[in-house]
Amino acid sequence: xxxxxxxxxxxxxxxxxxxxxxxxxxxxxxxxxxxxxxxxxxxxxxxxxxxxxxxxxxxxxxxxxxxxxxxxxxxxxxxxxxxxxxxxxxxxxxxxxxxxxxxxxxxxxxxxxxxxxxxxxxxxxxxxxxxxxxxxxxxxxxxxxxxxxxxxxxxxxxxxxxxxxxxxxxxxxxxxxxxxxxxxxxxxxxxxxxxxxxxxxxxxxxxxxxxxxxxxxxxxxxxxxxxxxxxxxxxxxxxxxxxxxxxxxxxxxxxxxxxxxxxxxxxxxxxxxxxxxxxxxxxxxxxxxxxxxxxxxxxxxxxxxxxxxxxxxxxxxxxxxxxxxxxxxxxxxxxxxxxxxxxxxxxxxxxxxxxxxxxxxxxxxxxxxxxxxxxxxxxxxxxxxxxxxxxx
Numbered sequence: 001x002x003x004x005x006x007x008x009x010x011x012x013x014x015x016x017x018x019x020x021x022x023x024x025x026x027x028x029x030x031x032x033x034x035x036x037x038x039x040x041x042x043x044x045x046x047x048x049x050x051x052x053x054x055x056x057x058x059x060x061x062x063x064x065x066x067x068x069x070x071x072x073x074x075x076x077x078x079x080x081x082x083x084x085x086x087x088x089x090x091x092x093x094x095x096x097x098x099x100x101x102x103x104x105x106x107x108x109x110x111x112x113x114x115x116x117x118x119x120x121x122x123x124x125x126x127x128x129x130x131x132x133x134x135x136x137x138x139x140x141x142x143x144x145x146x147x148x149x150x151x152x153x154x155x156x157x158x159x160x161x162x163x164x165x166x167x168x169x170x171x172x173x174x175x176x177x178x179x180x181x182x183x184x185x186x187x188x189x190x191x192x193x194x195x196x197x198x199x200x201x202x203x204x205x206x207x208x209x210x211x212x213x214x215x216x217x218x219x220x221x222x223x224x225x226x227x228x229x230x231x232x233x234x235x236x237x238x239x240x241x242x243x244x245x246x247x248x249x250x251x252x253x254x255x256x257x258x259x260x261x262x263x264x265x266x267x268x269x270x271x272x273x274x275x276x277x278x279x280x281x282x283x284x285x286x287x288x289x290x291x292x293x294x295x296x297x298x299x300x301x302x303x304x305x306x307x308x309x310x311x312x313x314x315x316x317x318x319x320x321x322x323x324x325x326x327x328x329x330x331x332x333x334x335x336x337x338x339x340x341x342x343x344x345x346x347x348x349x350x351x352x353x354x355x356x357x358x359x360x361x362x363x364x365x366x367x368x369x370x371x372x373x374x375x376x377x378x379x380x381x382x383x384x385x386x387x388x389x390x391x392x
Contacts, residue, residue, distance in 0.1 A: 009127040013135050015183050016127075017142030021118050022141040022176045027113050028092040028255070029166070030055075030106060031230055032248045033158060035238040039050040040163075043097045045235065045361070049353025051103060052231050055110035056346015059062030062114035063343070067335030074187040078119040080180060085112025093157070095164025108159030117344050121319055121334035123187050125327075133274075134301075134319050137266020141259045148256030155248025156169050157207055159290050205333075208325040212336065214382040215325075218278070219318040219337050223345025226311045228352040229289060230254060236361040237300065254303040258312025265313040266320070277385040282372040282379065285310035288302030289369035293362050304358040312370060 030037075034048050041047075079119050090109040096102045121139065128135035157165055177382055233254075234247045242250075265277045288310055292303035318341070322333040355364045 001254070006078035008129040008131050008135055012127040012185060013124065014111055015180065016120050016123055018176070019079055019083060019116060019180060020064035020139055020142035022147040022180075023113055023116050023172055025085075025146035025150045025153075026086045026169070026173060027109060028147040029090050029154040030093065032151040032155050032244070032251045033163070033212075033232065035235055035247065036158070036244070037093075037102060037162065038235070041102065045205075045232070045353040045356045047099075047301055048235065049231065051106055052227065053347050053350040055106050055113075056227070056343045056349065056383060058107055058110040058114055058343070061343070062111055063118050063335035064332065064340060066115055067118035067332040070122060075382070076184055076186055078115045079123070079184055079187070080116075080118030080177065082112045082114070083173070084117075084200075085109060085115070085181075087170055087177070090170050091166040106237075118332070118335035120178060120186060122323075122332075123185070125323055131268045131270060132324075133269040133317070134263075135266075136320040136323075136389050137263045137316045138320070140262045140266070144255050144259035144262055144312060144315070148252045148254075148259055150257075151251040152245075153246040155244050159244045161305055185212050205326055211325055211382055212322060212333075214378055215297075215321055216319055216336055216341050218378050218382065219315075219341035219376050220344045221371050222282070222311060222314060222318075223342045224348045225289075225345075225368050226308075227342075227346050227349055228368050229307065229311070229365060231349055232352060232356055232361050232365060233292070233304065236365075250301060250304050253301055254308035255312070257305045257317065261309040261313035262316045265317055269317055269320070273380070274317055277317060277346060278379045278383075279376055281310045281313040282375050285372040290366055293366055293369070298332035334372065341368050 032050065034051070036050055037043065037051070039046075066078055072227050086109045089105045089112070090108075093105045093109075095101050096105060124135055124139050125132055153168070154166070155167065219279075230251060234251055237250060238247055261281070265281065268277050285307065288306040292300055292307050295303060318337045319334050322337050327331040352364060352368065
């Protein structure tokens with residue numbers, strides 16, 4: 001077992017972040033290409049939302065068992081096999097002739113994404129030293145940065161050569177995977193003593209079930225809002241006549257801002273605690289998202305950036321906070337926030353699409369933009385001193 005150290009192992013943190021980057025890089029291809037898939041297969045907005053919703057549902061189903069197995073049986077299988085599935089099946093969506101095949105390939109890629117997220121997130125803490133919040137934010141930045149660069153890359157590739165060129169993007173991923181195979185360490189075993197999935201959940205989360213539940217609720221609502229915006233804001237601007245490159249840039253700005261804010265949020269959480277960061281981010285997200293929907297011209301790019309900056313800032317903090325509360329099962333704690341929360345938020349995306357079919361996209365997203373304000377009540381209760389000393 002690796003002894004906990006005061007100073008972070010920067011090399012390992014960066015390698016783990018690279019896994020996050022390469023897996024999510026390919027996973028980021030679908031959203032900016034949704035307008036093309038809608039045209040190619042004559043989809044409704046509800047069907048477009050179904051593509052995203054099913055992929056998130058798999059995160060909901062797959063991540064908790066993977067987190068349990070990863071805690072009990074440390075192996076590099078999930079950390080390396082997950083990105084492999086993503087980098088193979090997501091590019092294949094560009095050449096599929098049928099809608100059902102499109103959904104199948106997206107789902108298989110999502111299974112790969114669900115495999116590596118809890119495992120790799122659970123590996124961060126032993127190498128983080130005393131800078132756990134910041135290290136987790138660097139890890140989170142690997143994913144959010146890939147969602148910023150990936151849409152630009154795939155928009156350029158498809159815009160220049162068409163959807164059929166997507167499989168050629170696998171070449172880059174395979175080269176990175178060879179490097180990761182040579183450098184990724186074997187995960188540590190957890191301290192879980194009880195037998196069985198259910199008993200392990202009771203052992204890990206039983207004493208802290210209430211704060212864990214509150215964090216999960218906040219992270220689920222945050223995920224629902226952010227995923228709805230990332231899914232349907234590009235569709236809205238496509239219908240206004242924006243080019244594919246502009247749509248990719250819009251998605252990239254939204255997510256790149258989250259990469260920056262996640263890093264800043266992790267640094268601030270180590271200095272001033274989690275509470276202030278959570279409250280400020282969620283309070284400021286609402287006006288920025290509403291401005292992005294209603295201000296004309298290039299203001300949409302400015303406020304898309306600010307919307308992503310605030311709504312995505314707390315994503316790595318939710319994972320870090322859950323791991324602090326449940327240190328005996330870091331992968332399972334990560335799976336709750338990166339799988340159950342993210343997956344549950346994504347499961348609601350088809351509902352957003354159905355409502356947008358009825359009421360149009362803009363008013364539906366404007367209503368969803370109010371949700372971060374409502375989560376402040378949950379956040380205030382979560383950080384009560386008598387609830388859990390870890391959350392102070």
